[in-house]
Amino acid sequence: MKIPSSTRRNFTAGLLGSTSFWMYGGHKVWADALQSEGALAYKPQYFNHEEWQFINAACARIFPADAHGPDGALLGAPEFIDRQMDTPYGHGQLWYMSGPFRAGAPNLGYQLPLPPRDLYRQAIAAANMYVRDHHQGQVFAQLAAPEQIAVLKAFEQGKMMLGDVPAHAFFEQLRQNTLEGVFSDPLYGGNKGLAGWTLLGFPGARADFMDWVNQKGAPYPFGPVSMSGETA
Amino acid sequence: MCAKKVDAIVIGAGWAGSILAKELTEAGLSVVMLERGDERATAVEGDYPSSIDELRGAIRHRLFQNLSQSTVTIRNTLDQEALPYRRLAAFLPGEGVGGAGLHWSGVHFRVAPDDLALRTNVVARYGKNFIPEGMNLQDYGVTYEELEPFFDKAEKVFGTSGEPYTINGKIAGNGNRFAPDRSDAFPLPAMGEVYSASLFRSAASNVGYHPYALPAANASAQYTNPYGVQMGPCNFCGYCSGYDCYMYSKASPNVNILPALRQDPKFTLITKAHVLKVNLDADKKKATGVSYLDLRTRQQVELDADLVIISAFQFHNVHLMLLSGIGQPYDPKQNTGTVGRNFVYQTITTSRAWLSPKQYTNLFVGAGGAGVAIDDFNSMNFDHGPLGFVGGSPVWVNQAGVKPIAAAIGGPGGKAPTWGEGYKDAMVDTYRHSLTIDAHGSNMAYRDVYLDLDPTYNNAYGQPLLRMTFNWKDNDIRMNQYVVGKIEPIIKAMGATKYSLGMLKDGEVFDTRRYQTTHLGGGAVMGTDPKTSCINRYLQSWDVSNVFVIGASAFPQGMGYNPTGMVAALAYWAAYHIRTTYLKNPGPMVQA
Numbered sequence: 035m036k037i038p039s040s041t042r043r044n045f046t047a048g049l050l051g052s053t054s055f056w057m058y059g060g061h062k063v064w065a066d067a068l069q070s071e072g073a074l075a076y077k078p079q080y081f082n083h084e085e086w087q088f089i090n091a092a093c094a095r096i097f098p099a100d101a102h103g104p105d106g107a108l109l110g111a112p113e114f115i116d117r118q119m120d121t122p123y124g125h126g127q128l129w130y131m132s133g134p135f136r137a138g139a140p141n142l143g144y145q146l147p148l149p150p151r152d153l154y155r156q157a158i159a160a161a162n163m164y165v166r167d168h169h170q171g172q173v174f175a176q177l178a179a180p181e182q183i184a185v186l187k188a189f190e191q192g193k194m195m196l197g198d199v200p201a202h203a204f205f206e207q208l209r210q211n212t213l214e215g216v217f218s219d220p221l222y223g224g225n226k227g228l229a230g231w232t233l234l235g236f237p238g239a240r241a242d243f244m245d246w247v248n249q250k251g252a253p254y255p256f257g258p259v260s261m262s263g264e265t266a
Numbered sequence: 267m268c269a270k271k272v273d274a275i276v277i278g279a280g281w282a283g284s285i286l287a288k289e290l291t292e293a294g295l296s297v298v299m300l301e302r303g304d305e306r307a308t309a310v311e312g313d314y315p316s317s318i319d320e321l322r323g324a325i326r327h328r329l330f331q332n333l334s335q336s337t338v339t340i341r342n343t344l345d346q347e348a349l350p351y352r353r354l355a356a357f358l359p360g361e362g363v364g365g366a367g368l369h370w371s372g373v374h375f376r377v378a379p380d381d382l383a384l385r386t387n388v389v390a391r392y393g394k395n396f397i398p399e400g401m402n403l404q405d406y407g408v409t410y411e412e413l414e415p416f417f418d419k420a421e422k423v424f425g426t427s428g429e430p431y432t433i434n435g436k437i438a439g440n441g442n443r444f445a446p447d448r449s450d451a452f453p454l455p456a457m458g459e460v461y462s463a464s465l466f467r468s469a470a471s472n473v474g475y476h477p478y479a480l481p482a483a484n485a486s487a488q489y490t491n492p493y494g495v496q497m498g499p500c501n502f503c504g505y506c507s508g509y510d511c512y513m514y515s516k517a518s519p520n521v522n523i524l525p526a527l528r529q530d531p532k533f534t535l536i537t538k539a540h541v542l543k544v545n546l547d548a549d550k551k552k553a554t555g556v557s558y559l560d561l562r563t564r565q566q567v568e569l570d571a572d573l574v575i576i577s578a579f580q581f582h583n584v585h586l587m588l589l590s591g592i593g594q595p596y597d598p599k600q601n602t603g604t605v606g607r608n609f610v611y612q613t614i615t616t617s618r619a620w621l622s623p624k625q626y627t628n629l630f631v632g633a634g635g636a637g638v639a640i641d642d643f644n645s646m647n648f649d650h651g652p653l654g655f656v657g658g659s660p661v662w663v664n665q666a667g668v669k670p671i672a673a674a675i676g677g678p679g680g681k682a683p684t685w686g687e688g689y690k691d692a693m694v695d696t697y698r699h700s701l702t703i704d705a706h707g708s709n710m711a712y713r714d715v716y717l718d719l720d721p722t723y724n725n726a727y728g729q730p731l732l733r734m735t736f737n738w739k740d741n742d743i744r745m746n747q748y749v750v751g752k753i754e755p756i757i758k759a760m761g762a763t764k765y766s767l768g769m770l771k772d773g774e775v776f777d778t779r780r781y782q783t784t785h786l787g788g789g790a791v792m793g794t795d796p797k798t799s800c801i802n803r804y805l806q807s808w809d810v811s812n813v814f815v816i817g818a819s820a821f822p823q824g825m826g827y828n829p830t831g832m833v834a835a836l837a838y839w840a841a842y843h844i845r846t847t848y849l850k851n852p853g854p855m856v857q858a
Contacts, residue, residue: 130334247502
């Protein structure tokens with residue numbers, strides 16, 4: 035399987051060249067991390083080339099780069115999602131998956147026979163088909179960022195179907211998994227450099243605030259630590 | 267396997283089951299407790315730091331029921347086709363030893379005494395016509411005075427932290443002035459107050475309400491309970507709800523009862539034992555034992571007993587009664603039968619206030635049971651006459667420790683985007699500088715809201731799933747809207763820079779995709795009339811007298827308070843009467 039490393043390097047280069055990224059003081063850790071080729075070399079185990087490019091682009095749009103720091107793709111959300119596909123969750127083993135499968139009122143919840151890995155496979159293929167039809171044969175990952183955002187908004191708010199999958203259900207799956215990747219322990223492949231936690235001011239696995247119960251509105255002074263002891 | 271015989275079978279290893287098993291072994295009975303989930307021990311599931319892994323914990327539901335084996339179906343109205351609850355969202359039942367008592371938060375209330383006789387009180391104060399058509403308003407058939415010793419006992423077992431108002435009629439502290447009188451102090455002093463809670467306390471007081479420290483089954487100090495087991499002091503790590511407390515500070519059956527119970531040779535715990543049904547004799551008047559599936563060997567096992575305690579999660583209790591043929595299933599059209607009748611929930615909505623950029627609320631600091639509340643709009647503490655609804659809500663800041671994945675998926679709130687441009691800015695502001703206030707309200711019972719067996723969907727063992735027919739009703743929506751309106755002046759008194767009020771909307775339909783609460787109730791309710799209740803005031807089946815059904819399934823209405831304190835008190839109450847009355851002369855303790 036070919037790794038779209040050039041695409042990833044382009045994301046990186048774009049960010050490193052952005053003034054706002056460098057001006058944001060807390061992210062030096064990022065400059066270091068991104069220089070390590072190892073951090074970029076993740077080979078997707080589940081997603082194929084086209085899917086992987088789609089996921090990378092979508093993660094970067096859902097959680098965009100800005101003055102606060104890098105985007106969701108650089109934070110490892112795509113790696114997180116790819117690795118989740120081979121867990122009991124990805125295989126739908128945490129969900130009731132017995133039939134009959136019937137469509138119902140949206141408030142009665144998810145009713146598709148697709149576990150997350152099948153949902154992604156079907157919906158990404160259909161999403162790219164939709165994009166090809168509307169953008170002169172280009173796939174989602176080839177679009178400029180504003181066009182990608184417009185497509186994601188159409189999925190989020192529209193009533194269209196992507197294969198058997200309502201586009202809004204696919205979008206919500208993608209949104210949730212991206213944010214899970216950005217904000218879970220780096221053990222799972224995302225939240226690289228603890229940048230997700232640093233953004234929010236969440237101290238990670240410290241989990242002991244005996245002396246900090248009430249600081250009368252002062253910020254908690256310590257940065258995050260991961261379960262493995264990584265700090266930022 | 268040939269049938270074995272024990273004195274008592276206890277189904278489910280949560281709070282209710284553990285309390286009954288402890289009490290019955292103390293009474294000298296041989297007890298087998300059957301738990302369909304896995305063994306759980308704080309040394310394993312509470313092992314730091316893997317115990318505080320949010321992805322594995324609250325997000326992938328490590329300690330919750332695995333729906334792949336069994337779930338419920340849900341519909342909103344009688345004419346709808348129910349569909350399976352395929353993914354955990356709106357409510358999160360537990361599974362495994364400790365049950366929901368392992369992953370709960372720890373808010374540990376008693377009861378508002380008026381709630382125990384809500385029908386009588388509403389009729390006395392406002393007349394019979396005040397009760398809306400179709401609302402099944404009922405009394406529990408037991409008084410606060412009768413239950414008080416058992417609330418006291420449960421608090422001592424749980425190591426509950428709190429501040430009293432009155433003890434034996436004398437003012438003893440700055441606690442909840444709407445709370446009923448106590449026979450003794452809380453075993454531990456109230457938990458510390460996070461910044462958000464202290465702001466709420468002063469703001470609520472400034473606008474004329476009566477704030478108090480939430481009673482918490484989170485230990486404010488080291489504690490040894492009457493069973494001799496120890497709790498460590500809570501460090502506000504924020505990993506209560508959804509987690510096994512690594513500090514041994516949050517009360518759970520695993521920490522507070524089972525270490526003592528496991529040493530009793532008369533007690534046997536069997537895990538991976540899925541009870542298929544309670545076996546009855548030919549005329550369905552006596553239980554002979556249970557049939558369970560050993561999930562390790564996939565063998566069906568028959569176990570006989572003189573006494574069967576159904577003490578699983580609320581709706582599992584009702585499911586098991588329906589599968590076993592205990593009592594008559596409720597029929598909403600004919601208005602006959604009682605099993606599944608008065609299925610209730612709670613109305614819980616969250617409002618958010620944003621403070622100045624200089625004020626950090628450090629939302630990750632917290633304890634599941636700690637906070638500051640007001641009861642001015644709970645139960646019958648205010649005049650419902652001009653308002654025209656039954657019920658109420660306590661209101662509180664209960665900063666239980668907000669973790670980043672849940673916060674990020676929930677979004678910044680207000681009108682801010684939930685992804686893309688502007689999302690991160692808003693999320694940072696919300697996570698660092700906001701706080702939330704809940705209206706944690708009651709939900710009444712209605713003729714067309716109930717539980718029965720689904721006609722289409724089965725569990726992994728070929729049995730029909732339980733079907734929920736549930737929707738929000740006008741009475742409860744208006745109650746929620748009224749109480750949320752009372753939050754607004756508190757937020758203003760806090761000096762919030764902006765706020766958003768969360769409330770149920772007119773005509774709102776119950777949405778299974780969004781977490782609301784796991785405080786489900788009713789369906790096997792207690793009472794004084796066998797036509798409208800499944801179990802008598804001692805939680806004994808009216809129909810099968812050697813079956814007792816313990817849990818929030820006994821609540822005739824959904825109360826404003828969190829249910830666990832009431833469940834524990836009812837468990838000790840039932841156990842006391844089994845020990846002092848039933849065992850001496852087995853049979854119905856109340857004549858139908």
